[in-house]
Amino acid sequence: xxxxxxxxxxxxxxxxxxxxxxxxxxxxxxxxxxxxxxxxxxxxxxxxxxxxxxxxxxxxxxxxxxxxxxxxxxxxxxxxxxxxxxxxxxxxxxxxxxxxxxxxxxxxxxxxxxxxxxxxxxxxxxxxxxxxxxxxxxxxxxxxxxxxxxxxxxxxxxxxxxxxxxxxxxxxxxxxxxxxxxxxxxxxxxxxxxxxxxxxxxxxxxxxxxxxxxxxxxxxxxxxxxxxxxxxxxxxxxxxxxxxxxxxxxxxxxxxxxxxxxxxxxxxxxxxxxxxxxxxxxxxxxxxxxxxxxxxxxxxxxxxxxxxxxxxxxxxxxxxxxxxxxxxxxxxxxxxxxxxxxxxxxxxxxxxxxxxxxxxxxxxxxxxxxxxxxxxxxxxxxxxxxxxxxxxxxxxxxxxxxxxxxxxxxxxxxxxxxxxxxxxxxxxxxxxxxxxxxxxxxxxxxxxxxxxxxxxxxxxxxxxxxxxxxxxxxxxxxxxxxxxxxxxxxxxxxxxxxxxxxxxxxxxxxxxxxxxxxxxxxxxxxxxxxxxxxxxxxxxxxxxxxxxxxxxxxxxxxxxxxxxxxxxxxxxxxxxxxxxxxxxxxxxxxxxxxxxxxxxxxxxxxxxxxxxxxxxxxxxxxxxxxxxxxxxxxxxxxxxxxxxxxxxxxxxxxxxxxxxxxxxxxxxxxxxxxxxxxxxxxxxxxxxxxxxxxxxxxxxxxxxxxxxx
Numbered sequence: 001x002x003x004x005x006x007x008x009x010x011x012x013x014x015x016x017x018x019x020x021x022x023x024x025x026x027x028x029x030x031x032x033x034x035x036x037x038x039x040x041x042x043x044x045x046x047x048x049x050x051x052x053x054x055x056x057x058x059x060x061x062x063x064x065x066x067x068x069x070x071x072x073x074x075x076x077x078x079x080x081x082x083x084x085x086x087x088x089x090x091x092x093x094x095x096x097x098x099x100x101x102x103x104x105x106x107x108x109x110x111x112x113x114x115x116x117x118x119x120x121x122x123x124x125x126x127x128x129x130x131x132x133x134x135x136x137x138x139x140x141x142x143x144x145x146x147x148x149x150x151x152x153x154x155x156x157x158x159x160x161x162x163x164x165x166x167x168x169x170x171x172x173x174x175x176x177x178x179x180x181x182x183x184x185x186x187x188x189x190x191x192x193x194x195x196x197x198x199x200x201x202x203x204x205x206x207x208x209x210x211x212x213x214x215x216x217x218x219x220x221x222x223x224x225x226x227x228x229x230x231x232x233x234x235x236x237x238x239x240x241x242x243x244x245x246x247x248x249x250x251x252x253x254x255x256x257x258x259x260x261x262x263x264x265x266x267x268x269x270x271x272x273x274x275x276x277x278x279x280x281x282x283x284x285x286x287x288x289x290x291x292x293x294x295x296x297x298x299x300x301x302x303x304x305x306x307x308x309x310x311x312x313x314x315x316x317x318x319x320x321x322x323x324x325x326x327x328x329x330x331x332x333x334x335x336x337x338x339x340x341x342x343x344x345x346x347x348x349x350x351x352x353x354x355x356x357x358x359x360x361x362x363x364x365x366x367x368x369x370x371x372x373x374x375x376x377x378x379x380x381x382x383x384x385x386x387x388x389x390x391x392x393x394x395x396x397x398x399x400x401x402x403x404x405x406x407x408x409x410x411x412x413x414x415x416x417x418x419x420x421x422x423x424x425x426x427x428x429x430x431x432x433x434x435x436x437x438x439x440x441x442x443x444x445x446x447x448x449x450x451x452x453x454x455x456x457x458x459x460x461x462x463x464x465x466x467x468x469x470x471x472x473x474x475x476x477x478x479x480x481x482x483x484x485x486x487x488x489x490x491x492x493x494x495x496x497x498x499x500x501x502x503x504x505x506x507x508x509x510x511x512x513x514x515x516x517x518x519x520x521x522x523x524x525x526x527x528x529x530x531x532x533x534x535x536x537x538x539x540x541x542x543x544x545x546x547x548x549x550x551x552x553x554x555x556x557x558x559x560x561x562x563x564x565x566x567x568x569x570x571x572x573x574x575x576x577x578x579x580x581x582x583x584x585x586x587x588x589x590x591x592x593x594x595x596x597x598x599x600x601x602x603x604x605x606x607x608x609x610x611x612x613x614x615x616x617x618x619x620x621x622x623x624x625x626x627x628x629x630x631x632x633x634x635x636x637x638x639x640x641x642x643x644x645x646x647x648x649x650x651x652x653x654x655x656x657x658x659x660x661x662x663x664x665x666x667x668x669x670x671x672x673x674x675x676x677x678x679x680x681x682x683x684x685x686x687x688x689x690x691x692x693x694x695x696x697x698x699x700x701x702x703x704x705x706x707x708x709x
Contacts, residue, residue, distance in 0.1 A: 486703020
């Protein structure tokens with residue numbers, strides 16, 4: 001469960017009662033942050049869909065090392081405003097603005113010491129075939145990317161300097177963005193930046209006050225990141241392979257010039273499951289990293305120390321018997337692990353430090369079981385303050401300051417200021433047994449105002465993407481959209497998904513349209529049997545692999561579902577495999593062709609989906625476009641026309657296949673959109689999801705209560 005059973009300090013038991021009773025909290029809610037813009041509007045009768053796919057009011061908060069200031073990004077009509085909050089006085093002041101009418105936004109912000117901040121601005125740009133330079137216009141017909149500028153400024157707003165500006169460098173693809181590799185906590189003046197350069201990325205040491213720089217490392221054209229040890233020495237490097245459809249980690253021994261390969265990721269476009277090998281923090285010693293890895297044939301990912309000099313693993317720091325580890329909480333001063341976390345049904349952490357354990361369990365008890373709790377940052381020395389974030393079905397993101405010395409928990413701000421929690425749904429775990437006898441589970445969302453005893457609810461089943469992905473408690477824009485519109489929503493944790501070990505993933509290999517499809521159907525039938533769901537009012541909606549599942553259901557599960565919404569889905573498995581191998585006609589907007597028949601990307605999909613030659617009958621039997629004549633329930637297609645993960649053509653193929661057999665289907669095109677929602681395009685995505693809600697409503701009726709009192 002979320003918090004391991006443990007005795008908490010008595011004062012921590014009273015934390016819940018202290019929330020928002022401090023002068024600091026009152027100052028923020030009455031005059032502080034809200035003074036930067038208009039007061040919140042009155043709560044609406046229904047949460048707008050754009051809330052789930054657009055910018056939040058506040059995001060990306062960070063705590064200063066002394067725990068006295070917080071910096072965050074506030075979204076206003078003008079664009080993103082970088083704000084600084086004094087924790088003790090509640091005073092709020094703006095530092096910088098990124099104008100929305102110039103396609104600008106703030107991507108991140110960090111403290112460098114207590115008196116300076118580093119932040120990244122990016123601009124949405126157009127990339128044209130055959131032109132490596134970006135055209136800074138709003139016309140993005142040929143492709144969308146963002147290029148990034150990095151700045152540093154004093155916390156009083158003075159001393160602004162540009163640490164990296166891509167307009168100074170020409171002749172390379174602006175789709176590659178600069179970023180912070182190491183903020184060098186032991187160096188008060190400098191940080192390490194990765195920057196794109198012609199011929200390969202470079203690693204710069206940059207002075208945050210003067211912007212003077214020194215190149216300390218040069219990668220090749222495929223390098224996208226470095227990892228540094230406790231002394232700020234680059235000891236690991238991450239390269240892309242095959243046009244971005246694979247990744248390789250490398251290490252370098254002290255004094256060596258050549259980088260030695262550690263591991264290659266199989267997969268394409270981030271479709272891998274839980275960490276196979278991921279550095280998360282420098283270790284205590286030079287040439288040592290803390291990594292999340294699945295090693296020696298193990299089923300689950302665990303946390304280890306790793307020696308970059310020898311390539312040898314050290315001690316196992318933490319593991320879970322049932323779930324893959326996803327993150328590690330590290331004390332930056334001591335370089336020790338405080339806790340190791342994984343996503344169970346909710347975010348769970350195993351404390352590795354007694355003091356951290358008491359606080360973690362106290363926070364969990366104070367904040368309750370209906371939210372995920374995460375530690376964003378901690379002060380270093382002096383004050384002992386923690387920046388804490390929660391989120392859940394009724395909580396779209398809330399930020400708190402925990403003061404360990406005072407044992408107080410104060411509300412800082414909410415990601416969405418004007419959302420009435422009474423209009424938000426609930427979510428709980430639903431356990432079921434598959435038709436072949438496996439115990440599995442999923443998330444069941446209940447609309448606002450609906451109780452556990454209500455019956456005959458309309459249902460939308462939303463399988464996740466990947467398929468090596470997974471759902472997270474209380475965090476899904478598609479589920480939130482339908483649940484707030486009055487529909488129960490089921491998100492099954494089916495075989496092939498991530499987080500539950502490699503065997504669970506591989507149980508879905510070559511099971512597209514088969515065992516994975518049956519798991520989703522089994523979950524739906526099990527829920528119907530409880531009496532909570534009206535079997536005549538059930539639809540399915542999915543995105544990416546979930547879109548494939550929804551399309552397949554339109555001809556395989558017509559006894560169960562009354563309509564289907566397929567977003568960015570695969571309709572033709574042999575054609576999808578051909579696209580991965582050979583590429584689309586010509587090259588994509590970044591000049592990439594296919595991965596090639598010998599690539600690890602193509603081999604991965606051969607393993608995960610099947611061989612388009614040897615397995616063609618099976619793949620064809622499980623491709624909706626090749627079974628269009630069997631589609632017998634209403635189907636809606638949605639796709640972004642700049643999707644580089646599942647090509648837009650997959651939805652066009654389905655549309656044409658249905659037309660060929662005399663059936664019509666609507667294809668909703670999200671213009672200039674990629675594979676996933678972009679908050680810059682919230683209106684377009686909200687319109688598309690609104691069409692999905694209207695479509696479902698027209699076939700199984702409106703949702704119950706629909707979020708209205």
